[in-house]
Amino acid sequence: MDSEKVVRAMARWWQTVSQEDGDSRNPITYDLLQENQSKTSKTRQYVAAMIICLGAVAAGTALSWTSPVFPQISAGNESSFNSTTGGISNSTSNENDIRLTDSQKTLVGSMLPFGALFGALPSGYIADRIGRRYTAMVMDIPFILAWITLSFANSVGWLYLGRFLIGIATGSFCVVAPMYISEIAETSIRGSLGTLFQLLLTIGILFIYVVGALVSWKTLSLLCLIIPILLLVGLFIVPETPVYLLKNGKRSEANRALKWLWGDYCNTSNAIQAIQNDLDQTGVDASVKDLFSNRASRNGMVISVLLMVFQQFSGINAVIFFMNEIFESSSTLNPNVCTIVVGVVQVIMTLASSLLIEKAGRKILLIFSSTIMTVCLAMLGAYNTINRHTDLSQSIGWLPLLCIVLFIVSFSVGYGPIPWMMMGELFMPDVKGIAVSLSVMMNWVCVSLVTWLFGVLNAGGADVPFWFFSAWMGVATAYVAIALQETKGKSASQIQSWLSGR
Incomplete structure (x- = not known):
């Protein structure tokens, strides 16, 4: 700890000397300034982006869930998943009491995009009112409720409800996650962080393809529940975006958020001022x-x-x-x-x-x-x-x-x-x-x-x-x-x- 205090003291001394000498170099800057004049930490930016994009993993599992599930619960298909052999058997199980007709399968499939419309439209407004982070927390709840509903569904009505709820959450995270990432990333890695949403979406899809071929559909739904729970825990770790905090007059909190995201030793004064200048213009x-x-x-x-x-x-x-x-x-x-x-x-x-x-x-x-x-x-x-x-x-x-x-x-x-x-x-x-x-x-x-x-x-x-x-x-x-x-x-x-x- 003593050596760490010495390093901090030297950093503050050098900052003071540089300012007195008119040195314009700054350890960290926002978009308007040159980042390559200093070395900043990007690790926590990736961590924060990965956590918020767990919502994309959950969305990917939701989008592809019907692919392995429909063959198990289609009307006329009396086979059931055999947990011993890891395949489909002809014995009937309680898990497969639900049998869907073609029209019911169409409705179950269409509930997700229908719910996504209801989730996407208000999410931007909510994010501007309570913040990107808290919006993600609120909209993670439908994910959790949806997977619980699907895991214990015993009629087609519960499937409709579960898919509608999961659509609300999916549509919302398609709004909130890109907003959050764009407001925490340095210019040099903004593109790479922005592609994480689609990357983790495809990982969620692959998870369903692989696991869905090995387990029954209710077990698959329970396993999918783990992802939004991890997301909720992770959201308590990451900070709100500096842009939102400054927009709402919380300058000290914005400074702490930048320190968390861009490194403990960064000089955030110019970054804060640059963000504020953009906000003043808008x-x-x-x-x-x-x-x-x-x-x-x-x-x-x-x-x-x-x-x-x-x-x-x-x-x-x-x-x-x-x-x-x-x-x-x-x-x-x-x-x-x-x-x-x-x-x-x-x-x-x-x-x-x-x-x-x-x-x-x-x-x-x-x-x-x-x-x-x-x-x-x-x-x-x-x-x-x-x-x-x-x-x-x-x-x-x-x-x-x-x-x-x-x-x-x-x-x-x-x-x-x-x-x-x-x-x-x-x-x-x-x-x-x-x-x-x-x-x-x-x-x-x-x-x-x-x-x-x-x-x-x-x-x-x-x-x-x-x-x-x-x-x-x-x-x-x-x-x-x-x-x-x-x-x-x-x-x-x-x-x-x-x-x-x-």
Whole structure:
């Protein structure tokens, strides 16, 4: 402890001497200042981001839960999970008293996006009122209640309730987590931290694919309950964001939060002043009218919404839904094994994106992502067109598997994580809550719309949806190439200057 006190005293002495000598170097700065003049601690920023993104893990488990569960509780399927053999047996168990018809399965599946709309819309407003951290705590409660409900459900009504509750929590964390991360991260790692949301989402999906193949659906639901409990515990450890604290006049608390996040020995005075300058320019919380009347906010909103639209109109959900059927017809591999393999690929490539994003940049990864997806979707469309009219497709049965793997790879490095990350950096604090809520709500509207459209288009032929989504990705490539500027390494003020046309 004595040596630590000596180090602290020397640091304070050097700070005083530097200020007297007119030395402008500062150990830590916010966006407007140069970070590379000093060495700061980034460990706790990653820790805080990982904790808040446990909500993304929980969301991933919620999104993919139906994949292993529906085969166990479908009407006409009298088999049950055998805990001894780790497989499906023909004996009936109390766990499998629930039997769902096709229409009931559709309703159970649709409860999540429906609940997500209710969760996303008010979350930005709540986050501006009580803080990002406390909003995450409040919205973690529906996660816990949902998994308890699903674990002990004995009728389809409880499944509806559980999926609706889990949708509320999922939609809310899609708003709160990107807001929190964008307000705690230094400029140099803002992109990497921003991609953690999608990375941990894919880890949650993979967890369901692997564990769901080994245990019964009620046991799976109980295991999923562990994640939101860990999240709630972790939220008591991390601080509120400095931006929110300063916005509400809590300067000393903001200083302590910065010390916790950026290192005990950092000089936070310039960082605090830079944040305050940005807040002074924006003023009080803005309304929806202010969001669209300000040019920078309006342009940011257009970009954020379009990136969300392009993300969903890549057909990612349609490809996932169609994946098992393609694997069954085009491969000798077990569809469950193929699903796990695709899940692993998705996690690995999303991780690669988090490493590449601060090197390659947002724009180049988005263009790469949409270009490869355009080609892959077109090839899937061509394969299904050939399959409808000739038997030639039998000789190229490997093509769909190749296309799906490349599609997942390209989605995971670009349109998977980047729209979520950019959503947090396009807006100033006064409009961020409203803007992020509207962007996330639009994402979930598109999820529902694409799911419905896939069924309609597929009725016209298995090739039609893929041609449709391929055309959308072509539009996305052109839009990003023409209209989007790189935001890598840019401060909040620099991004706002670009959006306002200065």
